[in-house]
Amino acid sequence: MDAGDLKVFEAVARLGGMNRAAGELNTVQSNVTTRIRLLEDQLGTPLFHRHSRGVALTAAGQRLLPYAVRVRQLLEDARRAVEDDGVPRGPLTLGSLETTAGLRLPPILAGYAAACPEVDLVLRTNTSAGLIGEVLEHRLDGAFVSGPVNHPELAEQTVFHEELTLVTARTVRSIDDLARRGDPRIVVFRAGCTYRQMLENLLAGRGIVRVRQIEFGSLEGILGSVAAGVGVTLLPRGVVGPAWNGLVTLHDLPPAQAHVETVFIRRRDAYVSSALSAFLEHARPTMRHADAAE
Template sequence: MDISDLKVLESVSRLGSMNRAAQELHTVQSNVTARIRSLEEELGVELFLRHARGVSTTAAAQRLLPFAGRIMSLLAEAQAAARDDGTPSGSLVLGGLETTTALRLSPILSHFAKTYPAVRLVIATGTTHKLLDDVLGYRLEGAFVAGPVDHPDLHRETVFREELVLVTPPAIRTPDDLAHVPDLKTIVFQIGCSYRQRLESLLAERGIVTARPLEFGSLDTIVSCVAAGVGVTLLPKGVVAKARREGRIAIHELPSKQAQVDTLFVRRADAYVSSAMSAFLDIARSDPGKFAASG
């Protein structure tokens, strides 16, 4: 078993298809199939279950995958460390909540790109749950997520603090009015979004019954649905400032305990911190208000 075998294993597992893995790895499907079969014979276990839709991992593969991620990450870190002379360069793969990316990161990313043009910066967006999983699985070097986070394998620090507001159609004068809305819907990101969990708790505390949530992957779509009267949501105040000024939505401020949420930057505690990562964090930490959108 060598590093190339582990790359094939990870790709097939993530994509659920020998053919798609072959395309990603720039080879032919027969090569991928042969590598997987050879690895199964070497280990003496079955790694994938074949079916009409592709493949799915067995319990043995699921036990092996974390080791594969660690080994590939260590090799990549060793190469990066050897080349890192203190000048930010190479690749930097980070993640962020869509709200954080829209409200906080856009100007920081622009400033960083101009200051360190030798760094190939990639930003992926997702829910807190997905981003934490990707950091732990070595797919992201770090990510901006909603707190609190408590995991023994993660280093975390507070970078931003947001004020969450209840976002409703303009016709809703106070949150209490929601109790009289029939078939009230929440407009949220997919499961794993911490704002979604906070919204559900907030409404439940007020005795407000909601219908099944409507899930969307786009911040703009969520705001547009609320503006159209489809339902309500919970978002950072700065994200919806423009829509509020335009009269498209109404916002309702909440008690501090419910409104305040820290945005944390998390990375694996055992990971190498490159010059590129250090430079990016220095910019993000320097003056959050300098880079934040006004709200």
């Protein structure tokens, strides 16, 4: 068993078929099938169940897969390290909460793009849970999420402190007024959003435990629905800009529930490219300001 065998095995496991793996590896299916059969013979156990739609991992294959993923990533990191001459260039894929992307990142990203024009920067938005998973799976170089995360495989640093506010239609006079209006709807991002969980906890603390939710994929959709009286939401105060004045009402929260930190996470064991290193250096003044505020 060598690194090449594990690379083929990982591709078959990830893509669910010999033919699909062959396409990604730029070879023919017979070569992939032979490599997998020889690996199984060497290990003395089947790694895949074969079926008409492709393959599925056996119990032994499931135990082997994490090691194959680590080997693939280590080889990729080794290639990137050799190619990296210290000048920030090439791909950099980051993740962010929708609210952070709209409120906090534009000046940082604009300054970074001007300073590092050879970097191909991609920013993806998702929930905190989704972003953490993508970083752990090596699909993102790093991400801005709600913290603290406290995961042993992740390095994290506080970047921003946000003040949260309950956002309702103009006709809602107070948070407690919601309880007198029956079971409210919450207008939120999809499951895995930290603000969504905090909103549910906030309402539960006031005896509102039966809530219906409406999910949106954009901040504008959430605020527009709240303004129309569809439901309520919980957001950083800064994202509710002047354009929404008179359309929604912002309700102050108790100090213990009003503050959340946004942290930048990356894998501890992943290679830090010159592109990522330059980004972190560019964002460092913001990080130092956040640390000083604690």
